[in-house]
Amino acid sequence: MTNGSATRSGAASAPMLNTRALNRATLERQLLLRRSSRSAPDAVRHLLGLQAQNVEPPYYALAARLADFAPRSLSVPMAGRQAARLVTLRSTIHLHTADDCRTLRPFVQPARERELSGFRKGLAGVDLGRLAAFARELVETEPRTMAQLRQALGAEWPDADPGALAIAARCTLPLVQVTPRGIWGESGQVALTTAEHWLGGPAGQAPAPESVVRRYLAAFGPASVMDMQAWSGLTRLRGAFERLRPELLTFRDGGGTELFDLPDAPRPDPDTPAPPRFLPEYDNLLLSHADRTRVVPPAHRGRNRQGNQAHRTLLVDGFLAGVWRLDGGTLVIETFGRLTGARRDEVAEEGRRTLRVMRPDAVHDIRFGDVLRR
DSSP, X not given: XXXXXXXXXXXXXXXXXXXXXXXXXXXXXXXXXXXXXXXXXXXXXXXXXXXXXSSSHHHHHHHTTBTTOOTHHHHHHHHTTSEEEEEOGGGSEEEEEHHHHHHHHHHTHXXXXXXXXXXXXXXXXXXXHHHHHHHHHHHHHSOBOHHHHHHHHHHHSTTSOHHHHHHHHHHHSOEEEOTTTTOTTOOOOOOEEEHHHHHOSOOOOOOOHHHHHHHHHHHHOSBOHHHHHHHHSOOOOHHHHHHHGGXXXXXXXXXXXXXXXXXXXXOOOXXXXXXXXXXXXXXXXXXXXXXXXXXXXXXXTXXXXXXXXXOEEEEETTEEEEEEEEETTEEEEEESSOOOHHHHHHHHHHHHHHHHHHOTTSOOEXXXXXXXXX
């Protein structure tokens, strides 16, 4: 590990961390430089949640990060209500531990209120306090789909836009997706109830911003104020960083942006080997910094997605290097450039491991596709 001659002053003379140094530090904290022996719930907590827009991504995210992972390692805690899926960071669905469901959602509530402001026209004349109380009674009586919410709320406020009413319910209440939705190998439509009802107990208080800054840096640092704002969807976090400045180290990236970090956080040597990793679509590694060049080379920016659809991504030497998909029992790997024979063998072996972990009963094959030219 190397910490460099960091400073607490924040002056322009703060030491510079190059892209590879930032890459290795972030990979280590993301449990991607070497696999962790953590339990699935502990890893979910450390990572401040996992992107869960679809059912499978949290499972593949943990398969890439944990040494002894199997899908049931996550399914069992979810079925036991130790973890749940709800809208939190960046207005997207995340899987969080029960405790983080109760506290991180209040923390990002200002962003949910900002999101709601875009639907004011469809909510003219609607008392949001009454709407929240009415919606809470609906979903705590019985979990409801968004279609059922739209119908019930539309009947109560016939002059309002039903879609805006349902979004208002989602923005004002911490609505979790109940199981079996999200359980590996099971099916179920999206049905919602409140976090308090599903997890038991009242919602927690929003944590102090400083405590979340520390957790963010532990999972994603070194990072700038803008990085954390990109991760959370919040604004005006500068004050929390400034209050913490006396206890943090400061660095600069290659562009001169000030980066903050925890004094004892790992910052590995930039030449530390980084094994290949197969990540799901929307993995937070690629979404949680304003400047993503620590993982996404500028030449590959945007190549892991097509329109609004993100592809599953491949890391080689710690950086985005391709995408992958499953075609039946075949893992199809498409790289953005040619791999050496040794790299190709490493990627294939990591692919075989991923298939063994996630689909142990399937017949497996690996195929390298044409280099993408998108």
